[in-house]
Structure formats: structure tokens, C-alpha cells
Amino acid sequence: MKWLFMACASVSILTTIGILVTLLYQGYGFFNEVSPWEFLTGTRWTPILKPRSYGVLPLVSGTLLVTVIAAMVALPVGLMTAIFLSEYAADNVRRIIKPILEILAGIPTVVYGYFALTFVTPLLQNIFNDLLVFNALSAGIVMGVMIIPMVSSLSEDAMISVPRNLREAAYALGATRYEVSLRVVVPAALSGIIAAFIIAISRAIGETMLVTIAAGATPRMALNPLEGVQTMTAYIVQLSLGEAPVGSLEYNTIFAVGLVLFCMTLLMNLLGFWIVRRFREAY
Amino acid sequence: MNEYKPVANSINPNRKRRKIIGASVYCIFLISTLVGIVGLGVLIFDVLDKGIPWLNWQFLTDYPSRKPEEAGLYSALIGTIWLMFMTALLTVPIGVGAAIYLEEYAPRNLLTKAIEINVSNLAGVPSIVYGLLGMALFVYYLGSSEQFLGRTLLAGALTLALLVLPIVIMASREAIRAVPDSYRQGAYAMGADKWQVIKGVVLPSALPGILTGTILAMSRAIGEAAPVIAISALVYMTFIPAHPMERFTVLPIQIYNWVARPQEEFRGLAAAGIIVLLAILLTMNAIAVVLRNKYQTRSEE
Numbered sequence: 079m080k081w082l083f084m085a086c087a088s089v090s091i092l093t094t095i096g097i098l099v100t101l102l103y104q105g106y107g108f109f110n111e112v113s114p115w116e117f118l119t120g121t122r123w124t125p126i127l128k129p130r131s132y133g134v135l136p137l138v139s140g141t142l143l144v145t146v147i148a149a150m151v152a153l154p155v156g157l158m159t160a161i162f163l164s165e166y167a168a169d170n171v172r173r174i175i176k177p178i179l180e181i182l183a184g185i186p187t188v189v190y191g192y193f194a195l196t197f198v199t200p201l202l203q204n205i206f207n208d209l210l211v212f213n214a215l216s217a218g219i220v221m222g223v224m225i226i227p228m229v230s231s232l233s234e235d236a237m238i239s240v241p242r243n244l245r246e247a248a249y250a251l252g253a254t255r256y257e258v259s260l261r262v263v264v265p266a267a268l269s270g271i272i273a274a275f276i277i278a279i280s281r282a283i284g285e286t287m288l289v290t291i292a293a294g295a296t297p298r299m300a301l302n303p304l305e306g307v308q309t310m311t312a313y314i315v316q317l318s319l320g321e322a323p324v325g326s327l328e329y330n331t332i333f334a335v336g337l338v339l340f341c342m343t344l345l346m347n348l349l350g351f352w353i354v355r356r357f358r359e360a361y
Numbered sequence: 362m363n364e365y366k367p368v369a370n371s372i373n374p375n376r377k378r379r380k381i382i383g384a385s386v387y388c389i390f391l392i393s394t395l396v397g398i399v400g401l402g403v404l405i406f407d408v409l410d411k412g413i414p415w416l417n418w419q420f421l422t423d424y425p426s427r428k429p430e431e432a433g434l435y436s437a438l439i440g441t442i443w444l445m446f447m448t449a450l451l452t453v454p455i456g457v458g459a460a461i462y463l464e465e466y467a468p469r470n471l472l473t474k475a476i477e478i479n480v481s482n483l484a485g486v487p488s489i490v491y492g493l494l495g496m497a498l499f500v501y502y503l504g505s506s507e508q509f510l511g512r513t514l515l516a517g518a519l520t521l522a523l524l525v526l527p528i529v530i531m532a533s534r535e536a537i538r539a540v541p542d543s544y545r546q547g548a549y550a551m552g553a554d555k556w557q558v559i560k561g562v563v564l565p566s567a568l569p570g571i572l573t574g575t576i577l578a579m580s581r582a583i584g585e586a587a588p589v590i591a592i593s594a595l596v597y598m599t600f601i602p603a604h605p606m607e608r609f610t611v612l613p614i615q616i617y618n619w620v621a622r623p624q625e626e627f628r629g630l631a632a633a634g635i636i637v638l639l640a641i642l643l644t645m646n647a648i649a650v651v652l653r654n655k656y657q658t659r660s661e662e
Contacts, residue, residue, distance in 0.1 A: 079555075083462035085458075159390075184581075187586070188586045315489065318496065339487060
């Protein structure tokens with residue numbers, strides 16, 4: 079029996095190997111025809127239209143633009159939610175709020191895409207007159223709301239594990255609740271909070287349907303959030319819809335882009351886990 | 362390790378000012394907490410507002426159509442149900458087996474550690490990357506242009522099974538870890554061998570936890586659109602799949618299909634589809650919560 083169970087456990091290892099082999103093998107086909115240098119430093123991404131050009135930077139910058147907007151929403155809001163839940167809220171309030179945030183985390187991303195496109199964008203168009211139908215701003219804002227639960231629950235876990243006596247010592251010195259929260263608990267939980275930020279950002283980078291629906295399909299280097307951008311994930315979806323012939327250069331582009339995406343999220347996740355492990359306060 | 366700046370330094374005698382700051386900071390925290398909740402409320406209200414007029418029996422039993430008033434999501438609904446059960450069938454035995462290995466058998470060595478880190482990393486891999494894996498490995502066979510499984514239900518279920526495997530493993534591990542050691546020792550004392558202990562004692566007591574984790578993993582799986590699009594593409598399904606080797610579509614893809622059209626009517630259909638999807642997800646979550654509560658009260662006895 080032991081070997082059977084071990085085989086089950088090794089499926090997870092095989093999955094990782096499978097992902098790596100797939101991305102590298104198909105990526106190899108791509109890099110045979112396009113130099114990695116051109117791919118990583120090129121600023122024009124037109125793999126389907128002539129003149130073809132395979133610079134991935136517009137997709138990366140589009141991804142980062144949406145991610146930065148999402149982070150600007152989710153990190154402060156998520157952190158303050160976590161402080162409220164861990165330091166202020168009574169038990170019964172927390173029992174109501176936490177399941178609601180869990181529901182928020184469980185809503186499929188295609189729903190958020192619908193919401194961004196049909197509700198948030200028209201709303202924002204009242205404020206910004208030149209906001210296009212597909213834009214990075216509303217995709218980013220809605221993505222921010224989407225990852226709030228992730229930031230808040232991971233940060234709250236970190237804050238709850240701060241020992242009670244640190245708080246009580248501060249109270250004994252006459253500190254008020256917000257002084258205890260902001261000057262004792264948050265610094266003590268900082269490593270967990272930063273890890274939560276990094277893991278949430280990595281989730282935002284890999285998010286697909288929301289940006290496919292709401293952010294558009296124009297790979298651009300520009301940083302104007304009022305216009306559309308194309309993210310790495312949205313490009314992969316766009317091309318998988320088009321049924322590119324297998325083995326063709328266009329087909330292989332999605333694996334090259336997928337490789338960049340995989341490396342970015344993997345590095346951030348590893349960094350997040352490493353920070354948790356390395357800087358965890360042992361009390 | 363950390364040196365905490367003495368809080369006393371920052372305390373000035375001006376109590377009133379500090380109290381005002383405290384109260385306003387409290388308000389800011391409270392408002393932040395409400396952002397997520399209000400966001401959820403607005404989203405649900407908006408979806409209900411636009412979707413309910415389109416929601417009727419015919420919507421559930423009709424195939425997609427170019428005419429919005431005749432369109433329904435029957436094929437997507439059936440596809441979702443197919444995909445959910447096939448994914449569960451593939452992922453639960455492997456996930457629970459892996460959890461049993463990690464909790465009951467695995468020696469504390471480098472390999473075990475590697476598997477553990479690997480599982481938590483896999484949980485963070487973007488779902489579209491699984492889609493690429495499934496497309497290259499299951500639909501086609503790495504680079505060869507011949508179809509392997511093709512754009513079939515089976516290819517989709519295999520892909521989603523790999524996607525949710527880390528969730529099932531982690532939930533099952535937690536459930537197995539929560540079984541008190543005294544149960545195991547009691548069974549050993551009666552002369553049971555390791556497999557009998559696992560089969561007769563550990564698994565039955567961990568079952569509710571495993572089930573809860575499985576349901577949550579499946580609710581993640583049926584909400585996923587990105588990896589399934591890579592497998593099935595946007596297919597116009599006017600029949601329902603009869604066996605695992607047929608093409609399929611699922612609710613999130615049908616919703617995406619409708620959202621992507623500019624006409625207002627299709628937006629309404631998308632909202633109605635979202636209501637159906639959310640209703641299924643909420644039902645599954647409710648079942649999971651009920652199971653969890655039942656399980657918790659029983660273990661407190």
C-alpha cells in the first residue's frame with residue numbers, strides 16, 4: 079500500500095515536471111526561430127499581424143500596469159481589513175465578516191470580468207470622459223477587490239499569531255488601541271504581511287479571465303490606465319481561441335509567454351514562502 | 362529579535378488628540394473592511410438586476426442560439442456537471458492517497474520536504490498555465506500535430522484534476538492530521554496493522570473533512586474558465602456530450618461567450634448565466650459548511 083500512496087504523492091511532482099517540460103519543449107520550438115534576446119527586450123508584440131514582431135515587453139507591461147492598480151486597491155484595503163478583524167472586531171462581527179470575504183474569494187473570475195466591463199467601466203466613464211470600453215483601470219480596480227480577501231486573510235493569520243503579551247505590555251504602558259495595532263502588532267507581523275502582499279500580487283499577475291474580458295486585447299507599452307492593454311494571460315486565451323495550427327510559430331508563442339508568466343509567479347511565490355519561513359518571529 | 366520602540370515615547374499627554382486620532386483610524390479601518398463587503402453586495406445586486414428578467418425554465422433547457430430570446434445554457438450546464446464529476450473521480454483518489462502518504466507513511470526526509478514545497482507551489486501556479494499543460498499534453502501530444510485525446514471532456518477533466526489536486530491534498534492532510542493519535546494507538550493495540558488502521562480508523566474519522574475539502578475544490582474547478590478555454594476552445598454546442606470522449610462547453614465559458622458580445626441582450630444572458638453558476642457554487646459551499654459544522658460538533662463530544 080505504501081508504494082501506491084507514494085505514487086499518488088509523486089503525481090504532484092510529475093505535474094511540476096510536466097509543466098516545466100511542456101513550457102520548455104514548446105518554448106524551445108519558439109526560441110529556435112526567435113532569439114530570446116529579441117523576445118525579452120523587444121517592445122512590439124505583433125505575432126499574428128504583419129510585420130511580425132515578437133517582443134514580449136508590451137504584454138509584461140500590460141500585466142504589470144493592471145497588477146499595480148490592483149495592488150494599490152488591495153494592499154491598503156486588505157491590510158486595514160485584517161487589522162480591523164484581528165484587533166478591533168468582536169468575535170460575533172468577525173464570524174459574520176469572514177464568511178462574506180470567503181464568498182468574495184470564491185466568486186469565479188469570469189464574473190468579475192463581467193462586473194468590470196458592464197458595471198465599473200460605465201461608472202468610471204462618468205468620471206473620466208476619455209475612458210475606453212476596454213481599459214486597464216477598471217480591470218485593475220475590480221481585480222483589487224477580488225484579491226482583498228487573500229491579502230486580508232493571510233495578513234490576519236500573521237497578526238493573530240502575534241502573542242497577546244506584546245499587546246498587553248503596550249496597553250499597560252498606556253497605548254491606545256490604534257497605537258497598539260499600528261506600532262506593535264503590524265511591525266511584529268510584518269514578515270507575514272509582506273508575504274501576503276507578494277502572494278496576492280502573484281495571484282494578480284496570473285489572473286486571466288477578468289483581464290481578458292475587461293482590459294482588452296491591444297498590446298501596448300504605454301502606461302495610461304484609461305486605455306486598453308493586453309496582459310500575458312489574455313494573450314494566451316486570445317490565441318487558444320483562434321485554434322492556431324499546432325507546432326506553428328504562433329502556437330508556440332503562447333508557451334513562450336506562458337514560460338515568462340510561470341517564472342514570474344513562481345519566483346514571487348517562492349519569495350513569499352521564503353520570507354514567511356526566514357523572518358517568522360519565534361515567540 | 363525585533364527591538365520594539367518603547368510605545369511610551371510616542372505617548373504625549375494630549376489624550377484628547379490621541380482619542381480623536383484613534384476614533385478616526387477606527388473609522389478608516391471599518392470603511393476598508395466594508396469595501397469588500399459593499400463590492401460583493403453591488404456585484405450581486407447588479408447581476409440579479411440584469412439577469413433575473415432572462416431567467417426562466419427555457420433558459421435552462423435550451424441550447425445556445427444566435428437569437429438572445431431563444432438562447433439557453435443547457436449544454437453548458439450539462440458540461441459543467443460532467444466535468445465536475447469526472448474531475449472529482451480523477452482527483453479525489455490521488456489527492457487522498459497523496460495525503461495518506463504524506464501524513465501516515467512519509468519519512469521525514471528531503472524527498473518528503475520537496476513534495477510538500479512542491480504542492481504549495483503548485484497551488485500558486487496560474488490556472489492558465491495548467492491550461493497550456495493540458496493543451497500540449499492531453500489535447501495534443503507535445504508538439505506532434507496529431508490529436509491525442511483531442512478537445513474532449515476527458516482532456517478537460519484531467520487538466521482540472523491536476524489544477525485542484527493541491528487543494529484536495531492540503532485539505533485531506535489537514536483532515537487526517539486532525540484525527541487524534543489515540544485512535545490510531547487504540548487500533549494498533551487491538552492488533553490492527555497499518556493499512557487496517559488507516560482504512561478502519563483514520564479514513565472514516567477524516568472523511569467529513571476530506572469531503573468538505575473536495576467540495577470546495579470542485580467549486581473552484583467549475584468556476585474556472587481559463588484552463589478549460591485552452592482545452593475546449595469556444596465551441597458552439599448544440600448537443601450534450603454523451604461520453605467522455607466528446608467535445609464540451611461549461612458555464613463559465615458560455616458566460617464569457619455572452620459577455621464578449623456587444624449587444625445588451627447577451628449581457629443580460631450572461632448575467633442570468635452568472636446567477637445559475639453562483640447558485641450552484643453557493644449550494645456547494647453551503648453543503649461544505651453544513652458538513653464542517655456537523656463534523657465539528659461530533660468531535661467535541
